[in-house]
Amino acid sequence: MQLLNASQYSEFAEYAQLRKMNQREAADALAFTAVDVKVRYDVRHTPLLLQSEDKAYLHLHNEYRLPDVLNSKLSLQQVEPFEIVKRICNLAYQLKILSNWHIHNIIFVAQLEPAVREDSYNRSIPNHPDAVEHSLNNEDYQYYEVKKVIN
Numbered sequence: 001m002q003l004l005n006a007s008q009y010s011e012f013a014e015y016a017q018l019r020k021m022n023q024r025e026a027a028d029a030l031a032f033t034a035v036d037v038k039v040r041y042d043v044r045h046t047p048l049l050l051q052s053e054d055k056a057y058l059h060l061h062n063e064y065r066l067p068d069v070l071n072s073k074l075s076l077q078q079v080e081p082f083e084i085v086k087r088i089c090n091l092a093y094q095l096k097i098l099s100n101w102h103i104h105n106i107i108f109v110a111q112l113e114p115a116v117r118e119d120s121y122n123r124s125i126p127n128h129p130d131a132v133e134h135s136l137n138n139e140d141y142q143y144y145e146v147k148k149v150i151n
């Protein structure tokens with residue numbers, strides 16, 4: 001075992017002190033970055049709080065598509081306001097969506113935008129009737145069964 005002389009001991013003590021100072025600076029930098037990220041996130045992400053019977057637009061550009069639309073880039077990016085049935089959790093709502101849309105009625109909040117209740121120009125909001133949903137039990141509708149597919 002080799003003993004340290006006074007100059008080596010002072011070098012090690014200086015190194016240990018420098019290391020602790022660098023660790024504290026790194027911890028401070030991480031804490032500052034965490035606070036900065038939180039502030040930037042909070043500015044852009046306000047919680048979406050909707051009540052039942054409120055209305056919200058559904059954004060179509062990420063995951064949802066309109067039925068019978070071939071080119072999604074040229075189609076609508078958001079569609080008519082749907083009525084909120086209930087809040088499932090902080091991040092999801094159940095909407096009143098017609099069955100012919102063929103999408104699940106529980107929607108993530110990132111896909112929703114609250115509908116404006118009052119117009120800033122005091123215009124009346126039109127009350128359009130709901131879309132006509134085709135009944136699959138209609139006797140006039142003819143069903144065909146495919147027996148064989150030919151190339």
